[in-house]
Amino acid sequence: MSVPRRRRGSSKSEDTEQLLPATKSTGNSSWSGVEDKENMGRDRTAEFQSALRSLQGRQQVRQLQPNPMTSANRMNRNLDQYTEFMRVAKSIGKNISKTYSKLEKLALLAKRKSLFEDKSVEIQELTFIIKEDINGLNQDIAKLQKISRGSQTVNGKHIQSHSSGVVVGLQSKLASMSTEFKNVLQIRTENLKEQRTRQDQFTQGPVTSSLPPSALTGFYKGSALVPEDSYSGGDISIDIGDNAGALRHRQSQLLAQDETESYLSSRADAMQSIESTIVELGGIFQQLATMVKEQEEVVQRIDSNIEDAEMNVEAAHTELLKYFRSVASNRWLMIKVFALLIFFFVIFVVFLG
Template sequence: MNTRRRHGSRSTEQGVYLGPSQTQVYPPASSPPVYQPQPPPPPPPPLAIIDDTMSCRDRTQEFLSACKSLQGRQNGVQINKPTLTAIKQRSDFTLMAKRIGKDLSNTFAKLEKLTILAKRKSLFDDKAIEIEELTYIIKQDINSLNKQIAQLQEFVKARGNQNGRHLQTHSNTIVVSLQSKLASMSNDFKSVLEVRTENLKQQRSRREHFSQLPVSGSPLHANNFGNSVLMQDESRRSGDVSINMDSKVSQQLQLIDEQDSYIQSRADTMQNIESTIVELGSIFQQLAHMVKEQEETVQRIDANVEDAQLNVEAAHSEILKYFQSVTSNRWLMVKIFFILIIFFIVFVVFLA
């Protein structure tokens, strides 16, 4: 399992993904994003401290050389034993879990991208289509991951008790950890969508705000803003402004149409996002009760040992008690026996 893949430089502190974009999900039609307002480079992560205090010593080489010299000494008694065990085939379960893990991390990358896009506040550089597309993809991903994990769980259950106890816990833990990862991801996703909704709301209010200004100010200014798409709401409502500018009426009308569709699309987007949030909610609930199954947040590793010790102690005291009761019973038996004998003697001596 050494084939772990480390993705490039990436920092989650700001949810910023700086590495190469994962373009396989990205429609080529939408132009590659140009990051004009490049976010400031993330501050050097606190890992710096961790990295330069290498308080341990690697002795792998020493070990290997020891092996080699030992091997040389043993001199080919069993050198060419086929190394069949080294390349053991992985079980289906592991492969499945690995695949899900990989998918999860890919989805995370997409989510990071979406976060960047959604957090952008700019009015003009709003990549609505991209965001929508990404949202859709991620939604699909989460859904399919959810299904896959459920499948994995089924698999574990089906394989059930034919495995060792430890293997069983191991696989269960993997399932649970995948679930919790997915849960945290959908949580992130949800919050991103909320941010997006908030942004959309803000944009709308801003637009209204700006488009009102020229009307109340001077109609002349409105001319300059005529081309601005922002004005259309307003111009529609207070018709007299556009009537005054008869030269532009036709153009304006055209714009109104355009604008209508634009607003329509916006409303759709909103609805879309809302429905997504609702869907996510249901996924959440599903996950919540699964994750709840294990409560180990505050446990320490020595807890089990102490439990075992406690049980042993309890067992010991129980045994002691049993022993006592047995001995007292013995005493009782002796007494009864004694009485019987006395009676026997009485019978024999006096009645016989």
């Protein structure tokens, strides 16, 4: 009896020795393929699909009649409303992401600090467009909310909360976009202010639209401010260009005088428009805040509602138990009464009958 056992034991150890080198090699081969999927658990969709295919194959042989969607007709009317809702929501979502890309463009433009090549017209246009977009989106979302509220009575409970969730999601996206917009505008106003103070400093040599050559070439390309600092730093190579630049500078001074004036007034306009936009945004914010507050579950945990439900269930259970006990005691009473009846019946039948 001991012989087969020993054999089995030895074959087992062979097995492990054969298998372990194999795992090593597969471990290496799967390295490249799976590394990017780290932390994602194991995908078993393929396994599922093969099971699905084999089942479908079997079913085709049997030629099953496709069973009609019984619930479809009942749901039809609700569905129309719902699909309409989702269509609008999707389009709003798309518009929000479009506006986002516009906002990114604006942020890039606004963060530029150069005095020249200032794309103030472009920025103003973009600001206007984005402002309009946000306004429009805000109204759209309000409409969407009305749709979802209007359908409350007709639709199922989950559809309703799903759609209100969609509305809140859109709102919070819009809100975060508006804050970003506001930040961009603030950066822009700060830049404008900075430029103005810089202009004040340069009153002796007013700003021109032509850059000094040192700014056009070399390291400080495109920046008018930094070379000014570096002059005093004693950079020799720039020094040469500086002399030439100063000459040209003076020549163009007269020409530039007019330009600066119009430039200044345009700047004042820009500042004003930005300020008014920020004020308008404030209004939208307030509206959004009230909307979001209506939901009142933003920082909730997922188990908070369920605990309440659990408590309710428990309370119901205890109530049921109470009822059961009272019923049980009633039952005992009934049994006693019956026993008494039968007892009397027997007495009547046996002794009187």
